[in-house]
Amino acid sequence: MQAQTLYEKLWSSHVVHVEDDGTALIYIDRHLVHEVTSPQAFEGLKLAGRKPWRVDSIVATADHNTPTDHWDKGIQDPVSRQQVETLDSNIREVGALAYFPFKDARQGIVHVIGPENGATLPGMTVVCGDSHTSTHGAFACLAHGIGTSEVEHVMATQCLLQKKSKTMLIRVDGKLGAGVTAKDVVLAIIGKIGTAGGTGYAMEFGGSAIRSLSMEGRMTICNMAIEAGARAGLVAVDDQTIAYLKDRPFSPRGENWDRAVEYWRTLHSDDGAVFDAVVELDAAQIKPQVTWGTSPEMVAAIDGTVPDPALEKDPVKREGMERALQYMGLTPRTPINKIAIDKVFIGSCTNSRIEDLRAAAAVAKGRRKADNVKLVLVVPGSGLVKRQAEAEGLDKVFVAAGFEWREPGCSMCLAMNADRLEPGERCASTSNRNFEGRQGAGGRTHLVSPAMAAAAAIAGHFADVRELA
């Protein structure tokens, strides 16, 4: 048989029907649902008198609107509350394999709870009305973000209409330096290929540096595939994938486990498989990264400087840089490590898992946040992450450093709840988007790794975590 890429294997094992022009019906195994992008889909289904095709494919949670403190007071914002209650009543009516509502012990960010509960498994197709569904590709499943009309389509038909993507291999070989994390790798990739570099591609991450990352690190990388324009990110199955999934609540058991593992072992690109594009990076060259602009591709190394638009020849790019620097309140050629910050956010589906919190705590331990830093929010990705962190005493480390330890949710990643930046405030954030207004109207976001966020909190400005011995 011809050598196949991982994407081609996943694609061909899910095709139900193909139209003349190549548009295919793809069967969907797992449908993750949250409160923001589902109400109109449930309503559409009801109006058309349609029933969901397979409710045991649905795993749902409320994450975007939920507050991260004073859970005893419920959700104060009436519009947010209505959206969460709408999800409650829709799931009550329709059913689901699992629902982790507001305040549930396993509630959390949809992309954190899927894998930690074993609801995301290799070889699956996974969809969610959320662009960061690409996260789940770390488990060698074909995972896409979809729009609300598609959420309704998947509920009604268990299928998605899709055109086959092109394939791109991003190979990162070599050894990452101390203090350099998955987040720095993916920011460096986006810096290299640009935010539209992966448009139209399914992006597989491979090479020795990717293999050496934990499952959590691989999730961080796949999470941001969408920031490079790719709807899906992928990493092949290996021993780590299988070890991670063993004995998770929804993982297969007994004879099914053995059968599943045997199949999962085939989920990698074959030797000699041909990709439409290949990009290579040397892990040893990657330094801790900090974004300086309003698009994730506007990124520099910690020892670098804010670029000078005057040196950019492309007029559309130059104007974009000028606009970004104006919005960010930055002057060209400023050293990155001289930029002072007002707030820090450690959380989001990119970096809110236990290893992220451990990395931040390792930097914070025995230190205090700088006086100019008004707020350091630490928001675990789920109730399970929160409990684990507390069992390890990480919460105490954070509180002793003057950080705030909160309840799980999306929080200041997109500021739909009360956690947000005020106009002009500058934030070191472990989230995935530095768009204008993303963390609050007028707020200025710099994307960094958890260790770099903690280092900035301590220093009061961006600082090289490698020098904080």
Place this chain on the structure above:
Amino acid sequence: MKPFTKLDGLVAPMDRANVDTDAIIPKQFLKSIKRSGFGPNLFDEWRYMDVGQPGEDNSGRPKNPDFVLNQPRYQGAQVLLTRDNFGCGSSREHAPWALEDFGFRVLIGPSFADIFFNNCFKNGLLPIKLAADEVDALFAQCHATIGYRLNVDLDAMTITRPDGKVIPFDVDPFRRECLLNGWDDIGLTLRHADKIRDFEARRRIDQPWLFA
């Protein structure tokens, strides 16, 4: 879905790259559980001088006079010229809902983000990809001509400029058919219900753990 066949419409230019869906419709408006009513908050942070809230009456809010869609010459525009990677970021379908509710039916640019591009077709909005130099020329003409209009014909797959130049464009045959007829995807897919059931039955046998 509203069908789309032909349009002769006023053109507005959105002359910046990487316009993300957070900018097209900011997060606070995503709290709505409806599909309609997003037009007044399209590009809210760029369009108004204050911060908008969901459910607020927008008529009295101070507008940013420099923002392109606030300029008198572009009132009533139905065609939006865009730059690279328009619609990147969040998958929120509220972005095409807001564009459509505002009055746009056609977007023309050199590239669109995948999820956004897909979402447009589900909502009677036609995104057209053209070569970068064709898009540059349209921007130049649009800036230079007050009342600049384009004629877009989906059946013929052409854009006709006021100077008579005809620009052909490509669109997936399946999407074109759906848009021309205003077909509902779900209804179309359910014609294959037997195939889906067969596929599912085989899957239950081959990978039973997916159905536990």
